[in-house]
Amino acid sequence: MRTLHALYRFVLPWPLRVTLLAAVLLGLHAGTAAAQPARTATAPASFAVFPPVASPGERMWLIGRALDGTRAVWIGGHAAKLSPDRPAGWYAFDVPRDVPGGPQGVSVQGPAQPAGPGVGTPTVTIVPTPRGADGAANVVTAYLRAQARPTFAETYRARVQQLAEVCARACPDDLTQTVRALAGLNFSALEPLAAPAPQGTRGPATARPALRSGLSAFALDPQVLTAARLDRVLRAPAAGAPTLAAGGLCAQLGGDIDLGTLPPGRVIALLTLLLPGDLGVDPILGGYPTATGAVPFQGTPPATMLHDAGVLGPFHGGGRGVTIHVLDTASAGADPYSMADVNYYNEIYALRPGHGAAVGAVAQAVAPDATVVLRQVCGAGASGCRTLNVVRALCEVVRDAQRGGKHVVNLSMGGPYPSVGLRLALDDLRAAGVPTAASFGNRDDCHGLAVGDRCSHYPADWTVDFALAATPGAPTTLLSVAGWDIEHKEYATYNRTAVVPWALTALPSVQVPGEFWVQLPGMTAAMPYFGTSFAAPVVAGILANWMECQPGLPALPLLTTPGQSPVPGAVLNACP
Secondary structure, three states, X not given: XXXXXXXXXXHOOHHHHHHHHHHHHOOOEOOEOOOOOOOOOOOOOOOEEEOXXXXXXXXXXXXXXXXXXXXXXXXXXXXXXXXXXXXXXXXXXXXXXXXXXXXXXXXXXXXXXXXXXXXXXXXXXXXXXXXXXXXXXXXXXXXXXXXXHHHHHHHHHHHHHHHHHHHHHHOOXXXXXXXXXHHHOOOOOOEEOOOOOOOXXXXXXXXXXXXXXXXXXXXXXXXXXXXXXOOOOOOXXXXXXXXXXXXXXXXXXXXXXXXXXXXXXXXXXXXXXXXXXXXXXXXXXXXXXXXXXXXXXXXXXXXXXXXXXXXXXXXXXXXXXXXXXXXEOOOOOOOOOEEOOEEEOOEEEOOEEOOHHHHHHHHHHHOOXXXXXXXXXXXXXXXXXXXXXXXXXXXXXXXXXXXXXXXXXXXXXXXXXXXXXXXXXXXXXXXXXOOEEEEOOXXXXXXXXXXXXXXXXXXXXXXXXXXXXXXXXXXXXXXXXXXXXXXXXXXXXXXXXXXXXXXXXXXXXXXXXXXXXXXXXOOOOOEEEEOHHHHHHHHHHHHHHHHHHXXXXXXXXXXOOOOOOOOOHHHHOOOO
């Protein structure tokens, strides 16, 4: 990091640095990657991609009569061999093992172009390969509409049988075998995601526009199902469909489902399309703690550093009466996570303990009078953050907010897969009047990408969808938090966009300092923690300070002028 930063600061002349930053931050539109090598925009693709979700190594198909003679397909920037299959018009390929997770473009004319109006690039959502202990498990997380439970088993069996009969005539054998095997899945583990909502639930302090999305983690053109001749038995989730039922996701059922040897990406797609609105499915992992290397201001406590005139400067408010919920690796009693070794100015800091505990310490430094609650949803090492754990914890916060009080959520985690459960749980939070600070993601999240790949980080990349108005810069209940370099007073090079801006899928909504020295209980000295994981709790603390004495939510614009404070003084000093 220091070498890259030195190159950026000293080798690149100032005008070029400003141009580069503008390309990264201002030349991109939410949901659209930019700055790829120039290519001519193509007409809408003459093929369909099925299924719309897959894992690395799984078999997929292009469907189209105009593909005869085509021998290769690109998923993002990764090529795969394309072969004719039966029935006619289906062409099979195996998803390359090194394709990154999240939405990726699909092309038969070279590396995929970024999505956008007029580009016409089909997409597939790639399920990231789990690391650690869950890598050996073939499990997904399912959500079921509670009102559908009494008749679900009968309805499910009938729909699977109907799909199997149609697929036997219209689908390749490999796909048909998967459909038949769906009948053996066991959904008995589904239980209520949260306790019932308290009686007399209060409404949110600020009106929240409804999300315009159904129970799905992927968008699917209905014409894809028509091309596959499956439109009689599968339905694409409607963009404007209501999400589940009254009460939101937290009033529904959830649980983990063992798939045995079935391909998880394919199963996620088939189950969601089989019973849209009633059944939703996610990968077992909802991401990982967002961790990276080391920092300046050696040994300075976070509160002292943040109040320094060269950082944010003196600010008021303590977050009294506000609860900050840190969903991370730590509980009230322990934090089993250890961060990787880091070389900082030729000194090795080995196995820095904790992640969530350090995040909570930063939030408390910004809002010293707030109540910081640590909720452990992520395991140690590479075990990651279980989707169901994250969703259940968010639903607990929803119920707390419905009982009363002021609440903020911090999510210093994320991953490339757009989890349906996470999105809908965040919508329940919004309906309860609870804002969320989420880490934007670090450059390590984009490591090893090929030209044509996209680098997504959810939930941060949904920030625009949670805005309270359509106007640019409007307050949002989901803030995507990037890091601000406290030494050079500019957009930090550890941010996700800094190395591969062409792979970006969404802008952050705010940047703040994310570089701290923290001394946790049991440590003999402070150790360095930095990255967007540690920027997010700064925003969580700022929100708590604001909510102590101000209504609604503050507007936190993305200020990127080098040398300028990244947070408006009116927000920092909202309380007298």
